[in-house]
Amino acid sequence: MPSPKQVRPSVLDVFCGAGGMSLGFQQAGCEILGGIDQNPYAINTHHNNFxxxxFKLPCQDIQELTNLEVIGLRPYDVDIIIGGPPCQVFSRVGLGKMRRDLKMDVESDKRNFLYKEFIRFVKYYKPLFCVMENVDNLRHKKETLASIVGGIEENGYRVDYRVLDASEFGVPQKRLxxxxxxxxxxxxVSPIFxxxxxxxxxxxxxxxxxLPELEAFSMPLKAKSSGPRQxxxxxxxxxxxxxxxxxxxRARNKSGVRNHLCRAHNYEDLKIFSLLKQGQKYGDIPEELMRYRSDIFDDKYKRLVWDEPSWTLTAHMRKDCLAYIHPLQTRSISVREAARIQSFPDDFVFYAPMTRMFELVGNSVPxxxxxxVAEPIVELIRDYYSIGNIKVSC
Incomplete structure (x- = not known):
């Protein structure tokens, strides 16, 4: 009989993204069987880091993966199913952008219902545990939250949820x-947190x-490119x-810094960066420099504070990083700096164009x-397999 530490619970990551949740569960002692995602940059990054x-499944829409037998796993072969269905439709920021900028019919967006795919995997594989992550605003979507919890419960599970702040678990970021x-x-046993x-x-x-200093790349105001190619x-x-x-x-990294790339900005933005003190934002700049309405874009520019954790990183970094200005240097943060703030170690490399790297980092679970989250679950599973400490109901 193996010792508890020798037991490595198996994990399948649904909506895996770049692999933040996979990495955390791996660090807690799990074996990552594979990940599923429709973003090609996410899958490429997941494959290269795990x-x-x-199972290295191709990039695919999970809704089109109707026959789960093709994955090569049978029911009860997976100890833990994890995943974070797309959160834009549950996010306060995402909802606002989709309604205001994209004129989308948010309520009918199919991403509202992708959590049902997660439940489908739980129903088929019958893992010992399942863990779903999403934005904290989901707790206010009472009908959706009840549907998620009820859907998992109906398949033979006890379910509970908590709102966790990443900064209370060693992550340099306030992220609920x-x-x-x-x-x-x-x-x-009951769900454990x-x-x-x-x-x-x-x-x-x-x-x-x-991390090494970077040059602040500049470009003309009307330039459409992201600036000099790095x-x-x-x-x-x-x-x-x-x-x-x-x-x-740096513990596992022996080769130096990768993904240390930052966005280029126009001269006017760089001038504003230089005027902002740590913690200041767009509404704090001189009125003559404002190019946008300060009542709408009050935090369009925002300078991070060196001696405090960061505010929440988002996938909007793909569009610009104006809300994440380096505390000491006149530029926005680099991909590696964003990855550090998300608690990705330096040996975890993102395989994508720079703008997509920012998107992958912003969408990730730290x-x-x-x-x-994984550690107490892993401990229970090790007891279950190794020394029978978990009582099994008849």
Whole structure:
């Protein structure tokens, strides 16, 4: 009989994205079987960072994956199913943009209902546990939340949910997310959630202070390109690790810094960057420099604070990074700095064009938060397989 630490619960990641949730569960001691996503850059990044996966499925729409037998797994072959269905339709920011800018019929958007695909996987594979992640605004979508919880419960699970703040689990970012945990009813235990591990949040400076400085690339005001093309070369660290967090981020990386690329900005933006103090935003700049309505775009520009955690990173970084200006340098943050703020270690490389890298990072579950969620679940599963401490209901 294996010792508890030798047991590696198996995980299938549905809506895997780049792999933030996969990485957290792997760090907690799980075996990642594979991931499913329709974003080609996400799948490419997942494949390259989880090369030992048994199943490297092609990029595909999960709704078209009607025959789950083709994956090669049978019911009860998976210990944990994890995933974060697309959240734009549940996000306050996402909803506003879709209604205002895209004139979309939000209520009929199919992404409202992709959580049903997650439930379909749970129903078929009957894992010991399932974990779904989404934006904290989901708790206010009472009908949708009840449908998710009820759908999982109907398939033989006890279900509960919590709103967790990533900054309380070692992530240098204030990021609220809902985690819905289900445990199969024949296990006589309740859904379990992590306890806070960090009383003092990790700051932006503690997260990125050892990374090399970057030049602030500029372009004309009316330029449509993203600016000078940069090569994703390996760069040397600026210093030895200056914080415990930096040591953790560099622990497995032996080659230097990858993905340390930042966006180009026009001269007017760079001038505004230079005037903003840490924590200031668009509404704080001189009125003569304002090109947008300050009542609508009050936080269009925002400078991060060196000695505080970051505010929430979003996929909108793909469009611009104006809300994430470096605390000390006259530029927006780089992909690697964003990845650090999301708690991706430096050996995790994003394989995509730069703008898509930002999107992948912004859409990800912070690995350290996922790890915290995974650890108590892994402990219960190890007891179940190794020493029979979990009572099984008849």
């Amino acid at each position: 090369q030992s996966c048994k 997310r809902v985690f819905i945990v289900g445990v199969r009813s024949d296990l006589a 992590p306890k806070t591990v960090s009383e003092t949040p990790v700051t932006v400076g503690e997260a990125i202070g050892d 090569k994703d070369i390996v760069l040397p660290y600026a210093t030895n690790p200056l914080s415990k967090y930096q040591k953790v981020m 690995p350290l938060l996922a790890k915290a």
